[in-house]
Amino acid sequence: MIRQDLRQLEVYTSGAGFTDLTAALNREIASSGLDTGIAVIACLHTSCSLTINENADPRVLADLEAFLRALVPEEGVKPVSGRGELRRWLHDDEGPDDMPAHIRTALTCSSLSQSFTGGRLLLGTWQAIYLWEHRSGRQKRQLSLHLIGA
Amino acid sequence: MIRQDLRQLEVYTSGAGFTDLTAALNREIASSGLDTGIAVIACLHTSCSLTINENADPRVLADLEAFLRALVPEEGVKPVSGRGELRRWLHDDEGPDDMPAHIRTALTCSSLSQSFTGGRLLLGTWQAIYLWEHRSGRQKRQLSLHLIGA
Amino acid sequence: MIRQDLRQLEVYTSGAGFTDLTAALNREIASSGLDTGIAVIACLHTSCSLTINENADPRVLADLEAFLRALVPEEGVKPVSGRGELRRWLHDDEGPDDMPAHIRTALTCSSLSQSFTGGRLLLGTWQAIYLWEHRSGRQKRQLSLHLIGA
Numbered sequence: 001m002i003r004q005d006l007r008q009l010e011v012y013t014s015g016a017g018f019t020d021l022t023a024a025l026n027r028e029i030a031s032s033g034l035d036t037g038i039a040v041i042a043c044l045h046t047s048c049s050l051t052i053n054e055n056a057d058p059r060v061l062a063d064l065e066a067f068l069r070a071l072v073p074e075e076g077v078k079p080v081s082g083r084g085e086l087r088r089w090l091h092d093d094e095g096p097d098d099m100p101a102h103i104r105t106a107l108t109c110s111s112l113s114q115s116f117t118g119g120r121l122l123l124g125t126w127q128a129i130y131l132w133e134h135r136s137g138r139q140k141r142q143l144s145l146h147l148i149g150a
Numbered sequence: 151m152i153r154q155d156l157r158q159l160e161v162y163t164s165g166a167g168f169t170d171l172t173a174a175l176n177r178e179i180a181s182s183g184l185d186t187g188i189a190v191i192a193c194l195h196t197s198c199s200l201t202i203n204e205n206a207d208p209r210v211l212a213d214l215e216a217f218l219r220a221l222v223p224e225e226g227v228k229p230v231s232g233r234g235e236l237r238r239w240l241h242d243d244e245g246p247d248d249m250p251a252h253i254r255t256a257l258t259c260s261s262l263s264q265s266f267t268g269g270r271l272l273l274g275t276w277q278a279i280y281l282w283e284h285r286s287g288r289q290k291r292q293l294s295l296h297l298i299g300a
Numbered sequence: 301m302i303r304q305d306l307r308q309l310e311v312y313t314s315g316a317g318f319t320d321l322t323a324a325l326n327r328e329i330a331s332s333g334l335d336t337g338i339a340v341i342a343c344l345h346t347s348c349s350l351t352i353n354e355n356a357d358p359r360v361l362a363d364l365e366a367f368l369r370a371l372v373p374e375e376g377v378k379p380v381s382g383r384g385e386l387r388r389w390l391h392d393d394e395g396p397d398d399m400p401a402h403i404r405t406a407l408t409c410s411s412l413s414q415s416f417t418g419g420r421l422l423l424g425t426w427q428a429i430y431l432w433e434h435r436s437g438r439q440k441r442q443l444s445l446h447l448i449g450a
Contacts, residue, residue: 002152002302002448004299006186006265006272036306038340038446040188040263044274046204052410053402054346059390060402063377066387067403070377077213077220087216090209102203102210103217106258108406110202110277113263113340113413115306115446122306122444124344127410144272146188146265148152148298148448149304152302154449156336156415156422190338190413194424196354227363227370237366240359252353252360253367256408260352260427263413294422296338296415298302298448 004148005032011141013048013133016069016097018061021050021143022121022128028145030119037149039121041129042111044142047101048133049108055128068107068134072100101134108132116149154298155182161291163198163283166219166247168211171200171293172271172278178295180269187299189271191279192261194292197251198283199258205278218257218284222250251284258282266299304448305332311441313348313433316369316397318361321350321443322421322428328445330419337449339421341429342411344442347401348433349408355428368407368434372400401434408432416449 007028011019025041043050054060074096076088089099112129115122121129131141157178161169175191193200204210224246226238239249262279265272271279281291307328311319325341343350354360374396376388389399412429415422421429431441 002304004152004187006267037304038188038338038448040265042264042272044272044277046202046274046276051406052346053406054391057391057393060399063389063391063399064403064406066377067372070387071221071371072217077216087220089213091204091207091213093207099210099213103214106201106203106214109259109409111263113411114342115340115444117306122342122344124346124442126346127344142274144265148188154302154337156417188338190415192414192422194422194427196352196424196426221371222367227366237370239363241354241357241363243357249360249363253364256351256353256364259409261413292424294415298338 002150007145009143009145011131013141014138015136016133017065018130018132020128021131025129025145026120029116029147032147034147034149035119036117037147039114039116040111040146042144044144046105047098047135048131048141049105049110050112051108051130051132052127053130054126056126068104072103074100097136104134152300157295159293159295161281161293163291164288165286166283167215168280168282170278171281175279175295176270179266179297182297184297184299185269186267187297188263189266190261190263190296192294194294196255197248197285198281198291199255199260200262201258201280201282202277203280204276206276218254222253224250247286254284302450305334307445309443309445311431313441314438315436316433317365318430318432320428321431325429325445326420329416329447332447334447334449335419336417337447339414339416340411340446342444344444346405347398347435348431348441349405349410350412351408351430351432352427353430354426356426368404372403374400397436404434
């Protein structure tokens with residue numbers, strides 16, 4: 001019989017970067033008593049996101065962060081060609097890191113769907129699920145985890 | 151008892167930019183009679199996409215649009231370094247805004263999974279779900295909304 | 301009665317580019333005996349991804365590949381403005397195509413949720429689901445396909 005289980009998780013972040021959620025998500029799945037199903041993980045914010053990436057070498061995470069930081073700089077929109085004017089962000093009330101954080105969120109994922117089986121997320125050997133914080137300060141982040149299965 | 155409900159929505163857009171779908175999606179969920187479940191929203195086109203972003207300050211949307219427009223210009227692929235040749239889009243039969251629209255779609259999301267509970271989408275205070283139109287002209291866009299829950 | 305069906309697929313790729321998965325996914329759905337439901341397709345790797353894009357003109361795929369290749373070059377992070385130093389990738393043990401592949405994965409999707417009905421994926425006329433390989437060499441790629449429906 002298929003049933004569902006909707007949970008909430010809280011994560012504290014301290015500056016831009018990655019928090020590995022995989023173990024916490026697996027604990028929630030195990031405690032639901034469900035063996036196999038679909039997990040929908042959603043981030044309830046617009047300046048951090050979810051991503052699946054490499055779980056072994058922390059330099060992968062450093063390179064990911066460096067790339068996204070260069071792609072979406074705090075100064076504003078830079079013409080890709082390097083020619084033309086810088087256009088500063090219009091939305092700057094909450095500091096220079098806020099609008100880049102919204103754009104970095106749009107370029108990654110606010111929610112993820114993954115299978116679980118045997119009471120654990122079905123991930124590849126090298127995959128982890130990360131919360132990707134895009135803001136500079138200390139933040140309390142809320143996630144929903146929705147399990148549907150048997 | 152878990153059950154499902156598959157619906158279609160139509161949205162008219164007039165040029166690149168954002169249409170807030172949140173209220174329309176909530177009306178569909180309410181009319182389904184389901185209280186809690188998973189909603190899969192899919193865009194049935196390859197030149198517009200779905201995104202979750204800030205619902206309060208319209209300048210956020212203006213900055214998102216300006217960023218993606220600069221990142222994927224109509225002229226073609228520009229080397230990030232600013233050095234080297236411009237490579238024009240090969241696919242240009244449907245106008246200069248078409249190939250950039252396909253790329254902008256690939257960089258955002260064609261479908262989203264979100265929880266709903268209490269007959270409404272489970273979103274953060276500042277989150278809205280937008281259709282992000284990437285083409286210039288007037289368009290009729292079809293979306294599917296699949297609800298599974300109880 | 302809602303039920304679920306979890307499957308695995310293998311795909312062989314030979315260099316960066318696209319493999320259309322649509323027909324293979326439809327065959328799996330048909331063989332499950334399910335008519336209508338949600339399909340969660342997940343890629344169990346961190347250097348290839350899933351994307352939905354245009355199914356008609358192969359030049360769209362060539363332009364998508366050219367764009368992402370220019371955006372995430374093998375040399376490292378290039379400042380968007382064209383000014384300033386190149387910062388080489390820290391993670392380079394597995395060759396120059398590996399770290400760009402992780403970033404291209406982060407900018408696209410590791411998993412997709414789509415509806416199916418009539419025993420087939422509910423896609424727009426011009427949509428196909430692709431595995432987007434981001435590495436240079438020959439690879440064996442594993443995907444999971446999770447169907448839940450009736």
